[in-house]
Amino acid sequence: MNIFRVQHVGDDWGEVHAELHRAFEMSRSAAQAEESFVYVVHHDDLLGRRGPGKAMVATGLLSAARTAALEGARKGWSVNVVAYDDDSDPETVERWAEKLATDAAGITGELIRIGPSHLGKALP
């Protein structure tokens, strides 16, 4: 299953670059195999609330997912992003990620947010 979970990233550019490169390698391999993939990010990072390093990774992945989804739409594979918050049930997050990675049922290029912390905030 092609699920990319963001690892610990600080504000060092080398860490940011390495993490995005790791996502790129997973994404390229999945695309070459014509398989769907999913990125899992923290919702706070989409809004830049936990520092620039984490923010650059999370929003970079969201944009990459939207672009890859355009490519996958022609071939039948999907790309989505699951965002969780501190109160999200890890099993629920995992269940959604696995579902989207294996049988997205036509959902692609979407941001699926687990938990209510995004309500009333900017749309990423």
Next chain:
Amino acid sequence: MNGCIVVTGAARGIGRAIATRLAANPSFTVIGVDLSADLADVDDIVPVQVDLTKAEGVEMVKLAVIEAGVPLLGLVNNAGITRDSRLVNMTDEDFDAVLDVNLGAAYHLSTALADLIAENGAIVNIASRAYLGNFGQFNYSMSKGGVVGLTRALALSLAPHVRVNAVAPGLIGTEMAMAIPEEVLEKMVAAIPLDRMGTPAEVANVVWFLLTPLSSYVTGHVVVVGGGRSLS
């Protein structure tokens, strides 16, 4: 208030339009940064020819700001490149190069200059409408999405002293756009509700708004300058 503004990628296209728009105001000293030497011919811009992916390049810009001897009022992170291909064919080299220039340089320079920016100053990051997704631009789209995240994080960390916003241009009539095959360009323009490409000057107008007190209560936002393309 007199002061200086740093504009990266200022030698041509959108960056040049921003730099010349700002330089037309006698209150501003514009420091134009680019890898190219073309800036040397532009009147009223202090040229700094450096590679912003290198630490010494960032230091040279910082030195130029200090040598200007006036407050730093703003920074426009505009430098960017493209290396387009479908994800399945994208090379590590093309991925890394786009990420380092479009996102890494903006991050390094913002970090280096943040403490020098005057009270009520502003940073404007040039993202791209491609942050919403654009076929064949996995690396570019990721880098510009990262710029949006950087914008939001800096907007929070530098508030209330410095505002940080982003501009996301769509199809703009630059050299880069003119290199697109004519029949492809026609199809792209046909998908734009305003039925034309934008001009670099139209992007510069929005940057002006976000840099100056006209937008004094706006921070952490992305303004799409795309002729309505995101709706069609």
